[in-house]
Amino acid sequence: xxxxxxxxxxxxxxxxxLRSAWPWRSLAYLLAGAVPGLPVLAVVxxxxxxxxxxxxxxxxxxxxxxxxxxxxxxxWRLRLVDGVPLPATPPGPGRDAASPHWRRAWxxxxxxxxxxSMLVLWWIDLVMAAFGAAGPVLxxxxxxxxxxxxxxxxxxxxxxxxxLLPVAAxxxxxxxxxxxxxxxxxxxxxxxxxxxxxxxxARLVDAFETERRRIERDLHDGAQQRLVxxxxxxxxxxxxxxEGSPAGRMVERAHDEAKQALAELRALVRxxxxxxxxxxxxxxxxxxVAGRSPVPVDVDLALEERLPxxxxxxxxxxxxxxxTNVARHSGASAARVTGGAxxxxxxxEIHDDGRGGADPERGTGLTGLADRLAVVGGRLSLxxxxxxxxxxxxxxxxxx
Numbered sequence: 128x129x130x131x132x133x134x135x136x137x138x139x140x141x142x143x144x145l146r147s148a149w150p151w152r153s154l155a156y157l158l159a160g161a162v163p164g165l166p167v168l169a170v171v172x173x174x175x176x177x178x179x180x181x182x183x184x185x186x187x188x189x190x191x192x193x194x195x196x197x198x199x200x201x202x203w204r205l206r207l208v209d210g211v212p213l214p215a216t217p218p219g220p221g222r223d224a225a226s227p228h229w230r231r232a233w234x235x236x237x238x239x240x241x242x243x244s245m246l247v248l249w250w251i252d253l254v255m256a257a258f259g260a261a262g263p264v265l266x267x268x269x270x271x272x273x274x275x276x277x278x279x280x281x282x283x284x285x286x287x288x289x290x291l292l293p294v295a296a297x298x299x300x301x302x303x304x305x306x307x308x309x310x311x312x313x314x315x316x317x318x319x320x321x322x323x324x325x326x327x328x329a330r331l332v333d334a335f336e337t338e339r340r341r342i343e344r345d346l347h348d349g350a351q352q353r354l355v356x357x358x359x360x361x362x363x364x365x366x367x368x369x370e371g372s373p374a375g376r377m378v379e380r381a382h383d384e385a386k387q388a389l390a391e392l393r394a395l396v397r398x399x400x401x402x403x404x405x406x407x408x409x410x411x412x413x414x415x416v417a418g419r420s421p422v423p424v425d426v427d428l429a430l431e432e433r434l435p436x437x438x439x440x441x442x443x444x445x446x447x448x449x450x451t452n453v454a455r456h457s458g459a460s461a462a463r464v465t466g467g468a469x470x471x472x473x474x475x476e477i478h479d480d481g482r483g484g485a486d487p488e489r490g491t492g493l494t495g496l497a498d499r500l501a502v503v504g505g506r507l508s509l510x511x512x513x514x515x516x517x518x519x520x521x522x523x524x525x526x527x
Contacts, residue, residue: 133208133304137297149208150296153303154260156207160252160306163197163244166190190245195234198241201310208307213315240313252306259299263291358385409439413446413464420450420462422479427465434473438523441503442466442475445521448496449477457481457517473523483515496521 130136133156136149144150170186202213265272266288270281361382368375404412410428417424433439446464453462459481466475485493497507505523 131210133300133307137300137304141293144300145293145296150300152207153300154256156204156303156307157252157256157259157299159204159207160244160249162249163200163241164249164253166193167245167249194241194245195238196241197245198237198239201240201244202237202314205307205310205314208303209311211311213311236313240310248306252302255299255302259295259302263288263295266291354385354389358382358389361385404439404443408433409442412439412443416443416447416450417464421454422450422457422459423461424450425461425463427463428467428475430468430473434468434525437503438473438525441499441505441523442473442521444499445475445496445507446477449519452485452493453477453479453481453517456485457483457515459515459517468525471525473525475521475523477519478516480516482513483511483517484513485509485511485517 130139130147130149133149133153136144136147139147167190170183170190173186174183205213266284269284269288270278273281273284361378365375365378365382368378403415408430410426410430413428414426417426434442450462450464453459457479459479462477462479464475464477466473468474493507493509500507500521500523503523505521508520508522509518511517511519
């Protein structure tokens with residue numbers, strides 16, 4: 128098992144845990160906590176020796192200036208007890224619409240962590256390190272540090288110290304792991320991590336759509352045009368050859384193969400990216416998909432205006448995949464696509480009279496549909512009792 132944090136290390140068996148570096152890393156983490164407290168100790172010492180209000184004000188000002196550095200130091204030393212990388216600091220303005228707000232929030236968390244560390248956490252870390260590590264060590268060294276004690280008592284104290292060493296290892300690791308978890312929670316709360324994951328997934332989908340369009344354009348302008356030219360050339364060559372001749376039959380056969388290849392390529396191009404969707408919008412693209420479905424599909428989708436491109440692409444993907452599932456898995460004799468936009472939300476419903484029993488666990492593409500909708504903040508609901516009918520409902524926010 129890969130152990131990445133001190134808390135995960137505690138779940139190991141005792142012998143592997145005690146032989147690992149985690150107790151030592153935890154001790155180093157706690158001792159390193161004294162660094163943020165040095166400025167505070169310096170301020171206290173100066174004020175105590177001078178009793179000057181100006182010195183107090185200057186010390187507080189210096190400590191405040193060092194607070195962000197203390198927060199960054201906490202982030203750096205977290206690696207001793209937590210090997211999971213923290214999310215990177217937000218991108219600069221212009222790269223992400225949410226980045227200015229995210230940067231302010233992140234800086235605020237760093238300052239808060241630095242101030243809390245300088246005022247409170249550092250001395251708690253030292254106390255835990257002292258009781259956890261120094262106590263057993265002093266007991267083990269009882270014959271040396273307390274020579275006046277009777278030998279029997281000193282040996283007994285050493286034995287107790289040896290017994291307490293594993294307890295100290297677990298105690299230090301547990302506290303260091305908890306401190307690391309608290310630091311991670313302050314610097315990277317789950318909501319911020321989730322928001323970054325969602326933004327990252329949306330960027331991946333956008334990049335995927337851009338690549339799909341590039342492939343469609345290359346196929347349309349390149350291979351498809353060459354096949355069109357080849358088909359026309361073979362057709363003209365067949366006209367110049369005697370009907371029924373061996374060469375004529377071969378050219379005719381090649382002409383038919385070229386036409387079939389052209390038809391398959393056009394179908395592939397439509398599958399990569401719908402030009403109808405780009406040129407005429409979602410209703411026309413859905414009717415185009417319905418017209419090519421082996422199951423008769425009735426379409427009732429009316430929109431007053433074009434929707435944002437991301438919404439149209441997602442809705443087209445949902446309808447295409449849903450009708451593909453209907454044709455492959457449902458055994459339906461008819462299907463229906465209805466929908467419209469209201470209150471800033473596009474609602475699509477796909478019905479079929481098939482056998483029902485659609486289950487995301489059986490690999491019918493429903494999980495992929497739900498994931499695709501989640502990228503744009505949409506959601507998917509499904510009703511598919513055994514025996515049918517099946518009704519799928521997709522809701523997609525229309526905000527740009």
